[in-house]
Amino acid sequence: MERFFKRKLSTDSPSPSNPGSSNARPIEVYEILANLQVDPGLRTPMADYNPNIRDEIRRAYLQKGPCQLRSYKFPQTNQSRINRCFIAHWFDDHDWLEYSIAKDAAFCLHCYLFKSNFDQVGGDAFTGCTRYLLRQCLSFRGHDESAQSSNRGNYLELLQFLVDHDEKVKAVVLENAPGNLKLIAPSIQKDLVNSCAKETIGLILSDVKDRYFSIMVDEARDISIKEQMAMVLRYVNDKRHIIERFVGVQHVTDTTSSALKEAIDEFFSSANLSFSKLRGQGYYGASNMRGEFNGLKTKILREQHCAFYVHCFAHQLQLALVAVAKKNIDVNSFFTTANSLVNVVGASCKRRDALRAQYQEELVRAFEEDCLITGRGLNQETTLKCAGDTRWNSHYGTLISIISMFPSVVNVLQMIVDDNHNDSSGEAYKLWREIQFFEFVFHLFLMKAILGITNTLSLALQKNDQDIVSAMSLVKTCKENLQLMRDNEFEELVDQVSSFCYKHDITVPTMDEEYVIPGRSRRNAPMKTNYHRYRVEIFIHVIDEQLAELNDRFNEVSTELLTCLACLSP
Template identity: 55%
Template structure:
């Protein structure tokens, strides 16, 4: 009898999946048991192009371990903030989870999610004021860099050309081998004339790795590689262009011409400056064991460096670009000559001198956009909240402990600390830190 039970019916399989989901969610809610939690939400389309919303909870369990649990996927007919909020509350009601225990929210950078007036973040904050919104800082930096690349035409064209360049040279073993040979010839030539030093670990082979769009600062590596190996890149592109058997002659010819222009070199060095400044911050924000105080300090350093770059360094950038162009026989335009900037029609095309275009319309515009995005992403509320939390870290014998910031953290969660609690807290914190530092077992905590 039981040999015929195959459980292949779609209805039976859905019932089994539903039963497993109910048991799993029950185990998660039992593990939480009334503790505070962090809500993570993201949306996506499935293979049938239906909108789905994934819900994840993060909390500290009874063993004091940070746990992240996938709660489920909910179908949504649209992605308006009000509908997303209703779907979340309906899901919580079905799992016996209380929204009053929600203490933080984490979503992507879309306007319907993080909007200050009508976003999902704002809607939940209006009902639950302690549910602060904290966006992944590494993702915020990513979005800030992408905003520049996607929002400014010249920068978008530059990164597109850089990506095509990597694809063309790396599309076959034959081309990669030719590139290595030219690179080796370039290194030997530089060694012969004394432009390079010899030694262990020096003059290693550099490859043109494809940048990762989900880690925008990975473009920094490709930009540096193009600058260092520019001569080899040009030679290999010319060899590919002259190959009668290749089938993308038009694309290669255009790229061969484009990378040997002042415009390309200007963007190359300009983007290197920006990504060089943000690279250390990007690496720090991606660390699993993140030093929040150091990360916040790097955010401010990054903003100040970009502001300094905007105010003082255009002349140095222009000198570097012109020097590079002269070394590689690239025509340098006269900065006082007129440049036609295309408009909606040729009649409406703007007539600007080259200096004005590169300085005002490109240099200032990119840096102003970058600074605005960084200031919007790393705002004062998020920064204060995280710096206050960091003061509770036991690292280096509680080196970051700060009583005033701990009190401020309690004030931010006013529903969890009444007036009497706030009055007693300073004395309790003095006793706490004195007690902790008396015990040697806490001195080596990580």
């Protein structure tokens, strides 16, 4: 340290007015270090020193050690009629403890050297920004964080907002912050997020304690083409509420069951979780997850036989619906037409506006003819609803909107054909013809009825408080309703379809007559009636396929598991 001081003495710079000045000359730094106050009650606060010399001051105090006056006769103070005083052997128990003669008080050397300055507004500003972004699930970093950027990212922009609206904050952050304590570097921002993540996961794990729990795992590829594994813990807290907590995303080298099992083992080890407390596991239905021989489910069951595997019921329902739509050529063709219809009509703002205008005209006409059903929530402004990719049951809303807006859709398609002479007009004309056949309308009402039954089940399965026994009961009810529809409701469906067709000038075939495939020759076509075509080949066949898929998808929950749950229930 002596060589360091001598080297400092050789430089020259303006004299400071106080020890915290950023222009302090090295010779005065030497004087500050040589005359450090020993009594902790009289020391200059660490925040008042120049940030560039604080580390040197800390080292000097650490070399001196705490102010421990072992031979000093400590004064006594009468407290509650008892004379009390500081006791010297406390220094033996606490090597950080100090005593101030000037204030007759004890101090902590480490707190003096390293404790944050809580009177400084800047600390609250950093904390506020961090907590706000975490609470809103917003990213910290910006694409361009340079001073010239118009958007430096949420963290820096929020900090700048506080600076612009609070002079006290402005005085201690950003350009006015110490050079070694600005807390804005990209690495610092990542450290803040990682620290908060660790604290959050720590609180979650402390709530889990030694309770039984289940894990839910999913894997997906992120935007950087890296396989990531997400994990959720599910447990029951002290209030007997079912809690699900996301505990992180972990990079995996590949998606084999062995790699996923290693990632889970690593997480359990870092979180101090025990497989002995694991009572359930849930994944999607890929073979690497649920395989009977080498899947992740099996590998965990070998280690903990009580960790029952349960496939997400809502996801299984979606898979059952998708399977029918893909396997059945008639249903597949129908949904292809329905999706094309939504895309063509909704391809531009002009077409959507035209659809709304047509629909409003239909409502006004129906109101004037006194055939409009009125009531709260009815006849609202609407448009064709797009179906979601991951929720097949969302097609239910699409079919309802097509039925309610059918004449408006037909008029808009006719408008597209009349106003345009290009590829879009050809597609619009094709759709205009297809949707005005009885067979399209029959599929429209049939799939609306089937998805109406399964939609009720889907919404029920997605409730947070749903349990597996109730879920199985709901699945059973859904199957019973589909079977009831299959056995008794064909004629009712035909009546609905026929009524709709008569209303919109669509030809209704006679059920006893021979079925004719539109656009095909009768010469080599098999002989069958319209009744056979619509009841046997479409109605019964589609419902039977749906029932078969539901039976296949929902038979994985073992009787043993349901028996255990029934025994445990009060």
